[in-house]
Amino acid sequence: xxxxxxxxxxxxxxxxxxxxxxxxxxxxxxxxxxxxxxxxxxxxxxxxxxxxxxxxxxxxxxxxxxxxxxxxxxxxxxxxxxxxxxxxxxxxxxxxxxxxxxxxxxxxxxxxxxxxxxxxxxxxxxxxxxxxxxxxxxxxxxxxxxxxxxx
Numbered sequence: 001x002x003x004x005x006x007x008x009x010x011x012x013x014x015x016x017x018x019x020x021x022x023x024x025x026x027x028x029x030x031x032x033x034x035x036x037x038x039x040x041x042x043x044x045x046x047x048x049x050x051x052x053x054x055x056x057x058x059x060x061x062x063x064x065x066x067x068x069x070x071x072x073x074x075x076x077x078x079x080x081x082x083x084x085x086x087x088x089x090x091x092x093x094x095x096x097x098x099x100x101x102x103x104x105x106x107x108x109x110x111x112x113x114x115x116x117x118x119x120x121x122x123x124x125x126x127x128x129x130x131x132x133x134x135x136x137x138x139x140x141x142x143x144x145x146x147x148x149x150x151x
Contacts (some may be wrong), residue, residue, distance in 0.1 A: 040114030088117035107133030
C-alpha cells in the first residue's frame with residue numbers, strides 16, 4: 001500500500017462552497033463554463049464513472065484554477081495513466097497540493113509522468129493504493145523527482 005499524507009492545517013480547510021462534486025462524466029465540462037468554477041478548491045470525482053477522456057476538458061481552461069485537491073479515486077479501469085498525462089499538461093493546476101488516485105488503473109509509467117511534471121511541484125499528499133500497476137519503481141521515481149519534494 002502506498003499512501004503519502006500530510007494532515008491539513010485549520011487554515012487550509014475547504015468550505016462546501018469551494019467543492020465541486022462530479023457524478024457523471026459530462027458534469028466536469030459543464031462546470032468549466034460556470035463562473036463559480038473559478039472558486040473551486042476541491043474537485044471530487046470519486047466513483048463517478050469518469051474516464052481518461054473526461055479529464056481532457058481541463059486542458060481547455062484558459063484561466064488560473066484555485067484547485068488544491070483532486071479526488072479521482074475508485075474509478076477503477078476507467079482512469080489510467082492517460083489521466084496523469086492530461087493533468088501533467090494542465091498548467092492551470094499550479095496550486096494542486098493533493099491528489100487521490102486510489103483504486104484506479106495507474107501504473108509506474110503514470111507515476112513517472114507525474115514525477116517529471118512541474119504541475120505537481122506543490123504536491124503534499126498522494127494516494128496510490130489499489131492500483132495493481134504500481135511497484136517500488138514508482139517510489140523510486142518520486143524520490144528522484146526534482147519537482148515533487150514535499151511528499
